[in-house]
Every structure is written in structure tokens, then in C-alpha cells.
Amino acid sequence: MVEFRNVSMSYDKGSDVLKDISFKLEPGSMHFLTGPSGAGKTSLLKLMYLAHRPSRGEIIMFGQDVxxxxxxELPKLRRRIGVVFQDFRLLDHMSAVENVALPLRIAGGSGPQINEHVEELLRWVGLDDRMNANPSTLSGGEKQRVAIARAVIRRPDILLADEPTGNVDPEMGERLMYLFVELNKLGTTIVIATHDTGLVEKxxxxxxxxxxxxxxxxEGTMNDFEEES
Amino acid sequence: MSKSFDFLPHVKSREATKLLPWVMAIMVYLSALAATGSLLLHSGFDDWANSLQGRVTVQIIGEDRDLIHLQALEIKEVLRKTPGIRSVRIIPDDEITALLEPWLGVGNITDDLPIPMMLDVETDVDSYVNLEALEAKVKQVTDTVYLDDHARWLSHFYTLAYTIEYTALGILIMILLASISIVIFGTKSSMAEHKNIIEIMHLMGAHDQMIAQAYQKRFMQYGLKGGFYGLIIALLTVYGLLNLVQNIAGGLVEMPSLPYLKLSILLIFPFIFAALAMMTARITVLRELGRMV
Structure with missing residues (x-):
């Protein structure tokens, strides 16, 4: 599903922020991306969600060198990837519902079916009473949940999340992790960048x-998180 | 083909392009004025030139009014017998007085004023009249007769008309170029302002076409809105100016008739500017997006 072959990356021809990275992620697998601040976690995710091109090496996704x-070709590939950004990157002039519906509308969807689907997901992440609120009026945790709902609404093949539980309480954090695990069980490859070692271990x-x-x-293998949840 | 989807914010008070409809209004206003001026002058020149075509004016100068009157009768006979001349008419004194009064003032045309005798000669449109030969012929009656087929000053007139028309065309082209530049600037400003939104749209799989469509639709609306306001103000200005000129110039200069059919071309100006804004925004957005990943 995802294979990095000797990938290096730099910004504006500066020094490499990622150096000769090689790994392979199997389809339907789940991974945590760990490391201290400035280690290159976000840069690696940027390469995976096709926001940047590597300065060297090959990135094989969906059977091609992306x-x-x-x-x-990029829009079609990007539609198969869901992203939860560290800074949420919600569109402030749109309500929570509109933000979550965005990937569906970009893919050409319209009509009440979209809204039904979106509202159901927002209810699931506990935002039933904040559906029409604009992001500027939402708390950090609420924004994060909207961002996660937006990333998963189209059931992407790959879900990339940058510190997805950083702004929510432990209970909601577990609930969101449960969502990721469930998506993973449905076949979505998941990569989560995090500092939360407790979560990684759990x-x-x-x-x-x-x-x-x-x-x-x-390293590591999946624990039976579902049973614990 | 991507489905059209307006994802851009509508917070007018904060938008970089909020003044664009006003700029477009001014551009359409100036264009409409330049085009109206050109059309009016063109129409006026055509009217005057047509009224003078196929006509020759004969002027007999002399202080002895009775003598030049007799010479006028003799010249009239000579001209009447000349092939290619359809009619000859001695312009009556009161008609000459009426022509001079707006310039010299009523009551200022006295008997001692050396007013020439004038003949209005109409030639066949299909025939060629050799003015030099004709002048030589009538000069046998008197040396103080002069013929004028208005060709010389008409040629100056045409030069002036063409100069004014090409100047108006140049102004129109400059306004269009300025409008294109403003739309490019506005589009780039708006893209810089909404960089985050565009990035998110891209990362979620939006095609460049989808982003360009949102911009072209918005800039077309700016062009149409501003264009109609500009056109309305321009039409009011033209109406007011024509009334003013007619009141001031009544009698001195014959006002050209309004070429309503030609002036109706002004109605498409807002659409031209809207289409121009739309195309410019589209090309600018696609070019700018082409530089992104």
C-alpha cells in the first residue's frame, strides 16, 4: 500500500529534514509515527498526503510512484487519503457540517444524503449540538473532532493523523482511537503521528x-484495543 | 470536468477584492464614454460629409453688389450648360444673412459689409466634375470667382475624425488592459488571502478546474455588477452632456443625430467586461495553481 524507497526531503533546497527513509506499510495495517519535536513526523506525513514531493527517492502508493x-493525477490520489492536521485546518467560513461534507462535495456529491451522512458522523463524535457552529466558536477538542470526521467521511484507503488526540480529554481520545481502529478493521491503512506514548502502548x-x-x-504489533474499548 | 462548487468565503468587508466591482464600474464607465464619443463624432462626420458630397460652392467676391449679382447670373448660366451638373442655385441674401447671424450677431450684418455672392451647385453623383477645368471656365466671366468642392477641408476633417476615432480605440484598449491587470492583481491577492483554503481544497482532492471555476464565477459577478452600474452612470452622463451641448451650441453647430442603433452596442459592455474578468481570473488561477505541488 505504502512504500518509501530511499526517500529524502528538504524545504526550499535547504538541508534534508528526512534522510534516506525506507519502509513498507502493508494494506490495512495501523502504525504510530513517533519521535521528538522536529524529528520529521509532519514532513513524513506531508509526503504521504502528497502535499510535498521528495527531493530524492520513490514513494509507491496505490501501485504507482506518486x-x-x-x-x-494528484486529485484522484488525494481523494483516497484522509488527513487529520495538527492545526485542524478547518475552513472558518463554513459550519462544522459543511467542513465535514467538504470531501464529499469535492468528489461531486450533493443533496440531502450528504448531510444525513455527515450529521450521523458528527453525532457519533459527540457534536450533535454543534453541527451548525463555525470553527471559530468551537473549542480545540471540538475542532479536532470535526477535523477527524472530515478525514474519515469518505472512508479513505489511507488515514493520516497528526496528533489527533492532542486536544481532547482522555475519554474522547479513546473514543476517537476506537474510531481509527474500527476504520482499520474495515481495511483502511492508518498512520498516526503522536507524542502520546501511553496511547501507543495501549x-x-x-x-x-x-x-x-x-x-x-x-516495531510492535496491534494489541486488542477493541476489547479494552 | 469538476462540478462547480463555490467554496470561497463571502465576507465582503474583509475581502481583498471588495473594491473590484467599483473598479469595473469605473472602467466600463470610461469605456462607454470613449465609445460614445467616438460613435457620435463618427456619425456627425458622416452626416456632414454626406451633406457636402456632390456639392460645389461658388463664391464671387466684389464690393459692387450689383456687379457681382450680374456675374452670378452669368456664371449660373455657364454652369447650367455644363455636363455633369444637376442644378445651380443662387443663395439668396437672407439665407446668407441667416448663416452669418449666429457668428456676427443679429443686426450686425449691414449693407456695407462686403458679403460675397454664393451659388450652390449640385453635381451628378455618378459624374466626375473636373473642378480646375470648371474654375477656368467660370473665371472667363470674372477673376474674383472661386470654386470649392470642400475636398480640402473635408480631408482635414477626415484626418481629425480618424485621429479621434483611433484615439478613442486606443483609450478603449488601454482601459481593457488596465482592467485585465487589475483582475490579475485582484485574483492573486484573493488567492494569497485564501491560500489556506486553496491548500485544503487541493489536499482533499479538488481539481485546479474546480478552484478556477469558483474564482471565475466570482470575478464574472464582479464584472457584471460593476459593469451595469458603470453603464447606467455613463448613459446618464452622455444624456446630460448632449443636452448641455445642444443648449449651448444650438444654431452655431449642427448637432449630429444620435446613432441609437450603434449606441446600443454599449449594452454589451458589461458582458464584455464580465467575460474579460472571468477569463482573466481563470487563466490567472490556473497559472498560479500550476506553480503549486
Missing amino acids: SKASRT IGASKLHLEGGNLLHI
């Missing part, structure tokens, strides 16, 4: 550890 994909999925732009090790 680092060489043309601009016209779920016990495989771990990609980055330090100074180098991938140090991949």
Missing part, C-alpha cells in the same frame, strides 16, 4: 520512530 505523479500498533530525519526502527 512522487512523479502529474498534477492532473494500542500497541507498529511504531515508526523518527529522530533527526532518520527512521530508527519499526
Whole structure:
């Protein structure tokens, strides 16, 4: 599903923030991306959600080298990837419902069916009474839940999340993790960048550890998080 | 083809492009004025030129009014017998006085004023009249007769008309270029302002076309809205100016008739500017997006 082959990345021809990274993620697997601040977690995710191209190496996703994909190919590939950004990146002029519906509308969907689906998901993440609120009026945790709902609404093949539980209370954090695990069971490949070592240990999925732009090790297997949840 | 989807915010008070409809209104206003001026002058020149075509004016100068009157009769006979001349008419004194009064003032045309005798000669449209030969012929009656087929000053007139028309065309082109530049600037400003939104749209799989469509739709609306306001103000201005000129110039200069059919072309100006804004915004957005990942 995702394979990095000797990938390096730099911003504006500066020094490499990711250095000769190679790994392979199987379809339907779940992984945590760990490492200290500045290790390159967000940069690695940017490469995976096709916001940047690597300066060297190949990135194989969906059976093709996406680092060489043309601009016209990118939208189709991006629609198969769900992203939860660290800073949420919600559109302030749209309500929570509209934000979550955005991927569906971009894909050409319209009508009441979209709203039904979106409202159901927002209810599931505990935002039944905040559906028409604009992001500027939402708390950090609420924004995060809207961002997660937006990322999963289209049942992506790959879900990438950058610190998805950073702004929510432990109970909601577990609830959201349960959502990720359930999505993973449905076949979605999931990569979560996090500092939350407790969460990593609790779920016990495989771990990609980055330090100074180098991938140090991949370890771990999935615990039975579902039963605990 | 991506489905059209307006994802851009509608917070007018904060938008970089909030003044764009006003700019477009001013551009359409100036364009409409330039075009109206050009059309009016063109129409006026055509009217005057047509009224003078196929006509020759004969002027007999002399202080002895009775003598030049006799010479006028003799020249009239000579001209009447000349092939290619359809009619000859001695312009009566009161008609000449009426022509001069707006310039010299009523009551200022006295008997001692050396007013020439004038003949209005109409030639066949299909025939060619050799003015030099004709002048040589009538000069046998008197040396103080002069013929004028208005060709010389008409040629100056045409030069002036063409100069004014090409100047108006140049102004129109400059206004269009300025409008394109403003739309490019506005589009780039708006894209910079909404960079985050565009990035999110891209990352969620929006095609460049979808983003361009949202911009082209918005800029087309700006063009139409501003264009109609500009056109209405321009039409009011033209109406007011024509009334003013007619009141001031009544009698001195014959006002050209309003070419309503040609002026109706002004009605498409807002659409032209809207289409221009739309196309410019679309090209600008696609070019800018092409530089992104």
C-alpha cells in the first residue's frame, strides 16, 4: 500500500529534514509515527498526503510512484487519503457540517444524503449540538473532532493523523482511537503521528520512530484495543 | 470536468477584492464614454460629409453688389450648360444673412459689409466634375470667382475624425488592459488571502478546474455588477452632456443625430467586461495553481 524507497526531503533546497527513509506499510495495517519535536513526523506525513514531493527517492502508493505523479493525477490520489492536521485546518467560513461534507462535495456529491451522512458522523463524535457552529466558536477538542470526521467521511484507503488526540480529554481520545481502529478493521491503512506514548502502548500498533530525519526502527504489533474499548 | 462548487468565503468587508466591482464600474464607465464619443463624432462626420458630397460652392467676391449679382447670373448660366451638373442655385441674401447671424450677431450684418455672392451647385453623383477645368471656365466671366468642392477641408476633417476615432480605440484598449491587470492583481491577492483554503481544497482532492471555476464565477459577478452600474452612470452622463451641448451650441453647430442603433452596442459592455474578468481570473488561477505541488 505504502512504500518509501530511499526517500529524502528538504524545504526550499535547504538541508534534508528526512534522510534516506525506507519502509513498507502493508494494506490495512495501523502504525504510530513517533519521535521528538522536529524529528520529521509532519514532513513524513506531508509526503504521504502528497502535499510535498521528495527531493530524492520513490514513494509507491496505490501501485504507482506518486512522487512523479502529474498534477492532473494528484486529485484522484488525494481523494483516497484522509488527513487529520495538527492545526485542524478547518475552513472558518463554513459550519462544522459543511467542513465535514467538504470531501464529499469535492468528489461531486450533493443533496440531502450528504448531510444525513455527515450529521450521523458528527453525532457519533459527540457534536450533535454543534453541527451548525463555525470553527471559530468551537473549542480545540471540538475542532479536532470535526477535523477527524472530515478525514474519515469518505472512508479513505489511507488515514493520516497528526496528533489527533492532542486536544481532547482522555475519554474522547479513546473514543476517537476506537474510531481509527474500527476504520482499520474495515481495511483502511492508518498512520498516526503522536507524542502520546501511553496511547501507543495501549494500542500497541507498529511504531515508526523518527529522530533527526532518520527512521530508527519499526516495531510492535496491534494489541486488542477493541476489547479494552 | 469538476462540478462547480463555490467554496470561497463571502465576507465582503474583509475581502481583498471588495473594491473590484467599483473598479469595473469605473472602467466600463470610461469605456462607454470613449465609445460614445467616438460613435457620435463618427456619425456627425458622416452626416456632414454626406451633406457636402456632390456639392460645389461658388463664391464671387466684389464690393459692387450689383456687379457681382450680374456675374452670378452669368456664371449660373455657364454652369447650367455644363455636363455633369444637376442644378445651380443662387443663395439668396437672407439665407446668407441667416448663416452669418449666429457668428456676427443679429443686426450686425449691414449693407456695407462686403458679403460675397454664393451659388450652390449640385453635381451628378455618378459624374466626375473636373473642378480646375470648371474654375477656368467660370473665371472667363470674372477673376474674383472661386470654386470649392470642400475636398480640402473635408480631408482635414477626415484626418481629425480618424485621429479621434483611433484615439478613442486606443483609450478603449488601454482601459481593457488596465482592467485585465487589475483582475490579475485582484485574483492573486484573493488567492494569497485564501491560500489556506486553496491548500485544503487541493489536499482533499479538488481539481485546479474546480478552484478556477469558483474564482471565475466570482470575478464574472464582479464584472457584471460593476459593469451595469458603470453603464447606467455613463448613459446618464452622455444624456446630460448632449443636452448641455445642444443648449449651448444650438444654431452655431449642427448637432449630429444620435446613432441609437450603434449606441446600443454599449449594452454589451458589461458582458464584455464580465467575460474579460472571468477569463482573466481563470487563466490567472490556473497559472498560479500550476506553480503549486
